Amino acid sequence: MMHKLLLAISQPVSAQLPRDFRHALQEIITDQIPKLIQQRILLCLSEALTNLIEHAKPPATEISIHFTQESDGWQLTIFDNSDAWDCTENLDDDLLTEFSDQESGRGIALVHAQSDKIDYQPGSNDTPNQLLLFWALPKVQIKQTVLIVEDNNSLLLLYKAYLIKNYHVVTALNGYQALEILSTHHIDIVLSDIRMPQMNGLSLRKKINQQSGSELIPFVFLTSQDDEMVQEQAAQLGIDDYLIKPVQKAQLINVIKRILGRSQQVYQQLTTRLDKKITDSLPATLATKAHGWRMQVASRHTGSGGGDLLLQHNFTDKTQLLLTDIMGHDDSAKFFSHAYGGYLHGLIQSMQSSQAPGYILQQLSNRALDDKLLSQVTLTCCSLQLSEAGKISIASAGHPAPLLISNDNISEIDTSGVLPGLLEDCYYESNSLTIIPGQRIALFTDGLFESAIDNTAREQLQQKITASLLSTLSLPIEQALKQVMTVFDQLTNAQPSDDTLLLLLEPIE
Known part of the structure; x- marks a missing residue:
């Protein structure tokens, strides 16, 4: 199980300690930690330290922190040499809904709300108190997802073999299966045969165009027919490309890479324009x-x-x-x-x-x-x-x-x-x-x-x-x-x- 110490720092207690520790932690937090989790970590550190300094009796004279990367997330441990002061014991206390200085509730509630797991281990004569805070690694799917819709099982397996190294591949044997997958999975691009039983590729594309949230997914037709009428019908449905079988591996990968790249470029340009309009209004x-x-x-x-x-x-x-x-x-x-x-x-x-x-x-x-x-x-x-x-x-x-x-x-x-x-x-x-x-x-x-x-x-x-x-x-x-x-x-x-x-x-x- 991975355990990597990223920061260890100790300092005599002072009014500047929360700020100094926050800045030290901020220096070593990298882009590998999602921004929202970074903010939660820094908020919890500041509030836990502030409340420890203000409310622990007798006051602590030395505080240390360890920040580690675990196999399933990140852990922050705060050590102090005061008497035990367990902020986790008030987890279900009604006083957490009130935040006066006397109740010391603000930092306690914030730490509870902004960490995924919290534990307190009181110290002894030889060991300091320990407050352990944990943030779970978010489940992130790195590979983009390709949905292949093809009734010929041999071709379906062949296309999947072409793409499996670079993409997460989901398959369907007909249009009905494809629609079910689209309703339950995040799909980045659809590759579909045109001639299929039960629901052909043209009907599938029409159904997708009618579904809110799916109509903008890039779409590519695969067909063995070089039929101008079929191509015209397909083009009218707003597709991104049209490939004639047999499709070679390099050709298929290049088309997917180009279409997904263009889709991302359009998205970034759109968000940039909207962001500017919003920024100008703020x-x-x-x-x-x-x-x-x-x-x-x-x-x-x-x-x-x-x-x-x-x-x-x-x-x-x-x-x-x-x-x-x-x-x-x-x-x-x-x-x-x-x-x-x-x-x-x-x-x-x-x-x-x-x-x-x-x-x-x-x-x-x-x-x-x-x-x-x-x-x-x-x-x-x-x-x-x-x-x-x-x-x-x-x-x-x-x-x-x-x-x-x-x-x-x-x-x-x-x-x-x-x-x-x-x-x-x-x-x-x-x-x-x-x-x-x-x-x-x-x-x-x-x-x-x-x-x-x-x-x-x-x-x-x-x-x-x-x-x-x-x-x-x-x-x-x-x-x-x-x-x-x-x-x-x-x-x-x-x-x-x-x-x-x-x-x-x-x-x-």
């Missing part, structure tokens, strides 16, 4: 003034993957804001961003009056849990409510903590809450405070501090951006934003690794 926009507040926003887009959304709705006495970061880097993530954008826009536009930020996140989480489309993606969200005299209320669902910028320092505003859509009836606490003139709030997505090539560069990015936020406090807010983003562009060479959004808020004197 940039954050908002009014520069509302209910005693000045606001400025800037964003940077990588052009692929998820997206950052910022929505605003003004009520009579308050302004509602939603800042959301859709996670993911594959083709579908941007489409989910668009779907979430439409839902969130409808959510706040449909409200008759301003609602507490925590209540909005609760509604979002319930919908993300129940909706088949929205439940397929992970996101973080920060909900805000602004009113006169510098009053602000904030709630967070897994989002980076807002920064309060004052004359002499920058501090995080205390917000916490589980990611939306993980558990039923989540409770999100709204934190209300008053910001005085001369102070400023920065809200951002994690790309602001994570868009760098390695751990050293990320540390430099965070230090420089934080210093710039502090040094520009005396500047007009629009000028301050431009200056901070100039620093960001310089440090990332204007090529950030993740979508980034920065929102600055300040009360009007």
Whole structure:
């Protein structure tokens, strides 16, 4: 059984430890691990470490992690020298639906929800406590699937022998069998004889054209008849090629390779165009003034993957804001961003009056849990409510903590809450405070501090951006934003690794 140690790191406990360990793990996670699993691993590491540091009694003085590749997945083991603190014992506890600091539930629920297996082994005098988290290797079919439909069993076996080395081959003796296979299997291309009993190839193609989800599958006819009328009938059915028997091995392989290559090229061109349209519709926009507040926003887009959304709705006495970061880097993530954008826009536009930020996140989480489309993606969200005299209320669902910028320092505003859509009836606490003139709030997505090539560069990015936020406090807010983003562009060479959004808020004197 394969067991390969990919990372082993140990460090005295400090406030920087979760970030340092996350960056170290991020360095060794490769493209061999699917992006969604990478995100789950990093989220669980951060939450498990944060809760261990905050809630283990007495506090641990040393924490270590081992990250290993197993034959069936990946395992993360966290070692600590505190007294035993078993977060798995609350797996079925009703308190997991509430996420106040006192209950310590946010990290526990997140770790449970985002790992495939979790186990805790308390330590003894000689051994540390161990929290083991496991993520299963997804079942991935590497070879593309070819369906061969041929009533001549000898030819069927011959074609299968031609293709079996490079493709996963499924066979059918007639059109009815082929339709049954198409309804239960993912098929990348169909090769079909024309003359067959029960249902011939032309009828099969007509049936496929009438079925939603199958009509775009590439289709090739194989026939012994060089009949112009038959060829014309076949061409009218939207096929991709027409091969005359006897078909040679090299000829068959080249045709399949060409058609599948062209199909993929068309798909990529289509998704690229749609992705651009969606990306262009997502940039954050908002009014520069509302209910005693000045606001400025800037964003940077990588052009692929998820997206950052910022929505605003003004009520009579308050302004509602939603800042959301859709996670993911594959083709579908941007489409989910668009779907979430439409839902969130409808959510706040449909409200008759301003609602507490925590209540909005609760509604979002319930919908993300129940909706088949929205439940397929992970996101973080920060909900805000602004009113006169510098009053602000904030709630967070897994989002980076807002920064309060004052004359002499920058501090995080205390917000916490589980990611939306993980558990039923989540409770999100709204934190209300008053910001005085001369102070400023920065809200951002994690790309602001994570868009760098390695751990050293990320540390430099965070230090420089934080210093710039502090040094520009005396500047007009629009000028301050431009200056901070100039620093960001310089440090990332204007090529950030993740979508980034920065929102600055300040009360009007």
